Amino acid sequence: MGLVVQKFGGTSVGSVERIKHVAERVARTRAEGHQVVVTVSAMGKTTDELTALAGKVCDRPPKREMDVLLTTGEQVSISLLSMALMEKGVKARPMTGWQAGIQTDPIHGKARIEHIDTGNIRESLERGEVVVVAGFQGVSPEGAITTLGRGGSDTTAVALAAALDADRCEIYTDVTGVFTTDPRMAPKARKLSEICYEEMLELANLGAGVLHPRSVECAMSHRVPLVVRSSFEDEEGTWVKEADRMEEELNVRGIAHDSEVARVKVMGLPNRTEMLTLLFNKLADAHINVDMIVTSEHDDERIDVAFSVHEDELEQAGQVIESHREELDYLKLLSETGLAKVSAVGAGMVTNPGVAAKMFTSLSDAGIRIKMVSTSEIKISCVIAKDQAAKAVQELHTVFGLDVEEALATVSS
Amino acid sequence: MGLVVQKFGGTSVGSVERIKHVAERVARTRAEGHQVVVTVSAMGKTTDELTALAGKVCDRPPKREMDVLLTTGEQVSISLLSMALMEKGVKARPMTGWQAGIQTDPIHGKARIEHIDTGNIRESLERGEVVVVAGFQGVSPEGAITTLGRGGSDTTAVALAAALDADRCEIYTDVTGVFTTDPRMAPKARKLSEICYEEMLELANLGAGVLHPRSVECAMSHRVPLVVRSSFEDEEGTWVKEADRMEEELNVRGIAHDSEVARVKVMGLPNRTEMLTLLFNKLADAHINVDMIVTSEHDDERIDVAFSVHEDELEQAGQVIESHREELDYLKLLSETGLAKVSAVGAGMVTNPGVAAKMFTSLSDAGIRIKMVSTSEIKISCVIAKDQAAKAVQELHTVFGLDVEEALATVSS
Incomplete structure (x- = not known):
């Protein structure tokens, strides 16, 4: 008898048949005596279709209006x-973001949840209802409809679990758990039974699509036990939880990749700290997420600054910088697309300085040129050409001992 | 310089191209210096598609959930x-029903507007924005999403115009105005330049689809000047306003028809007033709209009661009556579909008792059997077989002198 939050993504509710299947699963959890809050995404390709529709109305749809448009997708899912x-x-009650009390900041298109007023949800749970909450959406202080941006539905689920002090948060998806790397890229990938928040956060940040970093961050800071599992198969999933209950420690736990990386180079920026501050403040003001940053000397008085951003934000990043050309006083602005980032992640890496060297050697031996590098206590990331990403992932997966064990014996014949 | 409310129906916003066309028209009104509130329906067949989707999930979708589902249609329209x-x-702001302060009772699927809290709209107008309000929807006292049912978008527009004390309410539709009868049924129908609220109300109640009776009622009680015009052509429409400014008075102003009529017969109800009260109270409790009622003697102690309802509500009406079989103590319950209602409407009829006789004679001469009759001060309605409706409409249109004048001359040759 507990309180369980379950999240079903767009593929899991992609058709009426699948929605009925999800209902069965929810009903089963309810029948076990748990209180259940379910959060769902828009059906299948709905969000893409709505985005395309807006694209026919105007080239750059305003974000506030996009939020009004896109949130209809989850509203359809909760009703069905x-x-x-x-x-x-099974008694149930659909709730949109505003009805569920999901209060966000007013940054349309990528709002952050500030608070969840759980009154409505608790009343509904006390009436014995399953509460079906629209993921990905909320309401701003001014009463405008907002969306949480990428990974928003996962974040809704985890934030609800935290606000309701749920016993666990189950993320149902189209894969059976968290893998050592992307199985589509490296057939030898294997599923982890457990992973700690910190490692999951790095993997998620580095492009392991199964969970969005924001949701992992939220789970970590509120210590919400997460389980990632398949909505189609009954197989056990991967638990994401505190580090102390982890499996035997390994140097590298997984290889992540992100194939939507772009690089911006600001050449010849005056070599004064305030110029770097100005540059990155202007980008932050425009809500552009800068990932890796590398600086190098241009000449005695100037530096070159390269940084990576998501492909989708490249154009806007360029515009922001150009609009401050005079203040920034740089010589030249360059950009590059067609890049990918591969990363090795593991809590054990901090005590093992040989990992970086092993990674660089392995990539270099495979003829892969490294364009940028960044490291943290538990990960090393390299930016490389996108068309070499699969090769890099497979190499690193093997080099760091993550491959599935070979079949123990072949039948003698 | 005034405040204008404009309403565009589903056909008018049926595609991205048409939405752009609507935007042009709204922009033109704004450019004339008016403040503008626009209310829109869902795009084209959206509501039907969503209804079909729900039908795949369950046979009788619950109404509260249907409201959550259907309201997404208008939300898409307001954003686009x-x-x-x-x-x-043009500065604009989309508002859903709850954002626009449209407060309704909690009767899902056919809620009534109780109050409009115009604060948000007024603030937006003061910022110089065109306010784009989702028609057909509101929010109940408990914070649930409601829909207004048939004709809801017209009602939203008129109620907004009343609450905002607008100078006029423009209803844009796929016809060029209010006709003496349905032009698809009687090619000789002609457009009226003006009509008074009372006549329009009767015409609307009797199935003239161009305006829903609820919206006319609302316009009449708040004296909101309405104009019905085409969203595709620039032609002048039909003004619906106070009677004193009307054209020369005619006995009959229009012929209405409604082809979705069903009849229920409760045979052998005990002849006591409380039984009739009980019967119609139970139907009212189930929010079934009963239209015409005819009673006749069954024998000394019992009566037969026949009444008409909308086809869609026939099944529910039957269920309500059967569930009170013991209390009502009737002998037999019958129902009949495939019926239509044709009506002659005109404010002048009250002073001209010959109209009814003329109508019955004309139908009877055309071999059309009259199954039920009801009259008011300004209309006479007859229920007949649906397959005779077109013939009846044409006959009555001619008999009451509404046909378009014949071409004045044929070219001599």
Whole structure:
């Protein structure tokens, strides 16, 4: 008897048949005696379709209006899932973001949850209802509809679990758990039964699509036990939790990759600290997430600054910088796309300085040129050409001993 | 310089191209210096598609969840129209029902507007924005999303115009105005330049689809000047206003028809007033709209009661009556579909008792059997077989002198 938050992504609710299947799973959890809060994404390709529709109206749809448009997707899902539950005799109540009390800041398109007023949800749970909450959305202090941006539905689920002090948060997805790397890229990838928040956060930040870093961050800071599992198979998933209950420690726990990387180079920026501050403050003001940053000397008085951003934000980053050309007084602005980032992640790496060297050697032996490097206590990332990403992932997966064990014997014949 | 409320129906916003066209028209009104509040329906067939989707999840989708589902349709429209306006440099703000302060009772699927809290809209208008409000929807006292049911978007527009004390309410639709009868049924129908609220209300109640009776009622009680015009052509529309400014008075102003009529017969109800009260109270409790009622003697102690309802509500009406079989103590319950209602409407009829006789004679001469009759001060309605409706409409249109004048001359040759 506990309180369980379950999240089903767009693929899991991609058709009426799948919604009925989700209803069965929710009904089962309810029948076990748990209180259940479910959060769902928009059905399948809905968000893409709505985005395309907006694109026909104007080239750069305003973000506030996009939020009004896109949030209809989850609203459709909550109504249909509630109907499917009621059809099975399970009491249910659909709630949009504003009805569920999900209060966010007013940054349209990538709002952050500031607070969840759980009154409505608790009342509904006390009436014995399954609460079906629209993921990805909230309401700003001025009463405008907001969306949480990429990974928003995961974040909704984890934030709800934290606010309701849930016993666990189950993330249902189209894979069976968290893998040592992307199985589509490296067939030898294997599923982890457990991983700690910190490692999951690095993997997520580095592009392991299964969980969005924001949701992992939120789970970590509120110590919400997460489990990632398949919505289609009954197989056990991967638990994401405190480090103390982890499996035997390994140097490298997983290889992540992100193939939507772009690089901006600001050449010949005056070599004064305030110029770097100015540059990155202007980008932050425009809500552009800068990832890796590398600086190098241009000449005695100037430096070159290179940084990576998500492909989608490259154009805006360029515009922000150009609009401050006079203040920044740089010589030249360059950008590059077609890049990817591969990363090795593991809590054990901090005590093992040989990992970086092993990574560079392995990539270099495979003929892969490293364009940028960044490291943290538990990860090393390299930016490389996108078309070499799969090769790099496979190499690193093997080099760091993550491959599935070979079949023990071949039948003698 | 005034405040204008404009309403565009589903056909008018049926595609991105049409939404852009609507934006042009709104922009033109704004450019004339008016403050503008626009209310829109869902795009084209969206509501039907969503209804079909729900039908795949369960046979009888619960109404509260249907409201959550259907309201996404108008939410899509308001976001796209706002984008299209902003693309033209017109400041705009989309508002859902709850954001626009449209407070309704909690009867899902056919809620009534109780109050409009115009604070948000007024603030937005003062900022110089065109306010784009989702029609057809509101929020109940408990904070649930509601829909207004049939004709809801017209009602939203008129209620907004009343609450904001607008100078006029423009209803844009796929016809050029209010006709003496349905032009698809009677090619000789002609457009009226003006009509009074009372006549429009009867015409609307009797199935003239161009305006829903609820919206006319609301306009009449708040004396909101309405104009019905085409969203595709620039032609002058039909003004619906106070009677004193009307054209020359005619006995009959229009012929209405409604082809979705069903009849229920409760045979052998005990002949006591409380039984009739009980019967119609139970139907009212289930929010079934009963239209015409005819009673006749069954024998000395019992009566037969026949009444008409909308086809869609026939099944529910039957269930309500059967569930009170013991209390009502009737002998037999019958129902009939495939019916239509044709009506002659005109404020002048009250002083001209010959109209009814003329109507019955004309239908009877055309071989059309009259199954039920009801009259008011300004209309006479007859229920007949649906497959005779077009013939009846044409006959009555001619008999009451509404046909378009014949071409004055044929070219001599």
